[in-house]
Amino acid sequence: MLPQIPFVLSSLPAVLQKPCQDLRIPVSVQRTTTNEFSNEKYNAEVLYALAGKEILVSNEYEMSARLCLPDGQSSQESHEDTLQILIHGASFNKNMWDIQYKPETYSYVQRMSKEGYPTLAVDLVGNGNSTFPDGLLEAQTQMYVATIHDLIQKLRNGEVDGKSWEKIVLVGFSIGAITANSLAQQYPGDVDAIVLHGISWDLTWIYPAFLSGLQAPAQQIDPGKWGAIPPTYQTQSSREGRLVACFAGSYDPDIVEYDWQTRDFDTLGAAVTFTYHLVEAPEYKGPVFLGIGDQDSTFCGGKVCREQPYALYNRFPKAQAYDIKVYGATGHLILYHHSATQLMADTLGFLRANGL
Numbered sequence: 001m002l003p004q005i006p007f008v009l010s011s012l013p014a015v016l017q018k019p020c021q022d023l024r025i026p027v028s029v030q031r032t033t034t035n036e037f038s039n040e041k042y043n044a045e046v047l048y049a050l051a052g053k054e055i056l057v058s059n060e061y062e063m064s065a066r067l068c069l070p071d072g073q074s075s076q077e078s079h080e081d082t083l084q085i086l087i088h089g090a091s092f093n094k095n096m097w098d099i100q101y102k103p104e105t106y107s108y109v110q111r112m113s114k115e116g117y118p119t120l121a122v123d124l125v126g127n128g129n130s131t132f133p134d135g136l137l138e139a140q141t142q143m144y145v146a147t148i149h150d151l152i153q154k155l156r157n158g159e160v161d162g163k164s165w166e167k168i169v170l171v172g173f174s175i176g177a178i179t180a181n182s183l184a185q186q187y188p189g190d191v192d193a194i195v196l197h198g199i200s201w202d203l204t205w206i207y208p209a210f211l212s213g214l215q216a217p218a219q220q221i222d223p224g225k226w227g228a229i230p231p232t233y234q235t236q237s238s239r240e241g242r243l244v245a246c247f248a249g250s251y252d253p254d255i256v257e258y259d260w261q262t263r264d265f266d267t268l269g270a271a272v273t274f275t276y277h278l279v280e281a282p283e284y285k286g287p288v289f290l291g292i293g294d295q296d297s298t299f300c301g302g303k304v305c306r307e308q309p310y311a312l313y314n315r316f317p318k319a320q321a322y323d324i325k326v327y328g329a330t331g332h333l334i335l336y337h338h339s340a341t342q343l344m345a346d347t348l349g350f351l352r353a354n355g356l
Contacts, residue, residue: 020068025160027147028060037137050273053142064129065122066094070113077116082167082356086121089174090266091235093128094121101258111344126267135232140269141277144179152190171195175274182277184284193356195289195347198332200308201278202301209298214241218265232268248295248331250338280315287321287354291343293330323350
């Protein structure tokens with residue numbers, strides 16, 4: 001087991017007002033290539049292996065997660081057998097789903113709890129309070145897919161919280177949604193529904209927009225706070241870069257500072273690999289939802305989305321149901337915009353329409 005470097009937020013969340021428990025879940029991956037890689041012998045074969053969706057290193061990790069169950073009093077509906085797994089985006093962690101800035105408006109976890117849905121928000125390996133492995137060879141998108149797949153198997157078998165979950169919905173934002181997309185291709189029967197927030201399959205602006213976020217190694221940005229973090233872990237170096245990466249249109253100005261103070265890390269491995277996982281999932285047969293801001297410059301291929309979100313039909317050709325929502329005056333980080341409440345309402349409508 002590699003050492004863990006816990007990520008400590010500058011302002012910790014307030015005491016949770018719902019029945020939640022923090023978990024540390026063991027997950028593991030097995031190397032899928034015959035080559036042995038190391039940073040000391042770095043060469044082009046690393047890129048080729050990452051592009052081929054290989055796992056480069058076998059290892060065991062701890063995945064930090066927070067399981068929140070409905071209190072049974074807020075909603076007349078019970079969805080106690082439907083678990084939503086929540087996967088954050090790059091440079092975020094599980095706390096993005098339970099924001100403590102005006103949580104009655106912006107907290108996805110609180111809204112779902114009120115509507116009777118259990119949630120399991122996870123820290124991807126290399127984020128939050130999960131294990132911090134090598135940020136290039138290990139903390140990369142295929143490892144995210146493999147560890148989420150391992151997690152799902154454990155949840156189905158009752159190995160996480162003692163309950164064998166009958167219905168699982170995978171909800172992902174940004175690289176979390178990309179992970180869900182790739183998992184639907186590789187393990188099409190893993191989950192009962194997929195909810196994607198903040199992605200499309202238009203690659204034309206992705207890397208220019210990504211670079212405009214002005215990321216740099218975290219240890220260089222704040223040596224006092226992050227000096228022990230390896231240089232392959234990066235985050236936005238300025239408030240202006242974070243604003244460009246996450247916000248556009250209509251939002252509360254104070255939420256921008258909250259987002260800045262609670263940002264997490266991206267890894268070099270994730271940055272290299274995430275576009276390789278924007279794929280077609282030809283055998284996935286469950287329902288799929290896509291929500292995107294109309295001013296998401298990273299995934300809209302320009303200032304405003306046009307046809308990009310509707311590629312969902314081609315990427316999930318056998319899905320039993322589709323729901324596509326484009327939110328006006330909204331940038332990439334939909335849940336921190338004024339459209340957040342509508343996104344949550346639409347997600348709930350999608351789940352109910354599909355018997356979940």
